[in-house]
Amino acid sequence: DAGVTQSPTHLIKTRGQQVTLRCSPKSGHDTVSWYQQALGQGPQFIFQYYEEEERQRGNFPDRFSGHQFPNYSSELNVNALLLGDSALYLCASSLRGSGARTEAFFGQGTRLTVV
């Protein structure tokens, strides 16, 4: 049973460029959330996707957008990259279920460096 997989593992981009990060959730999970983790900080919530729609969003600008596909996989897109976007981007999957919250499982992350 594959866990959460993210690609690529590392990425270097130039300021102003655009980037797409990918995530495949754990088998059986239907909800994908994205987090940004700066060095020495805890992860910060970007947004959450369920049933191919953005359901919740954190305090991130519109340069950050996403998508969820029918197979529950997801993409995170960041436009007009800034140096401050350099961080570890984490994807988490969970099962929305009937109300009782289940564990969220994380991928290994994508390390984005903007130069």
Place this chain on the structure above:
Amino acid sequence: SQQGEEDPQALSIQEGENATMNCSYKTSINNLQWYRQNSGRGLVHLILIRSNEREKHSGRLRVTLDTSKKSSSLLITASRAADTASYFCATDARSGNTPLVFGKGTRLSVIA
């Protein structure tokens, strides 16, 4: 904003000793989860404790939750060098499928 605050920020112990990390949060929660992170890689889920639970065990891990004090603790017994990592608590609020809110973490170093 980060709701959870782990304490201490850094902890250094000898192998075989116990390590205790604390987490405080601000609003009412549904669940509290603890995660481990090695060298800036992905988060590994350790344990989930629900708001109506007071204590939970998993192997060498013991988690307590005190909702009246809005705090939780993670105890790692008989620590090993491999336990060296950053530990985060994450909470989700009572209202629906809210996202996890993380603290800044505790950096644990276990010296062999």
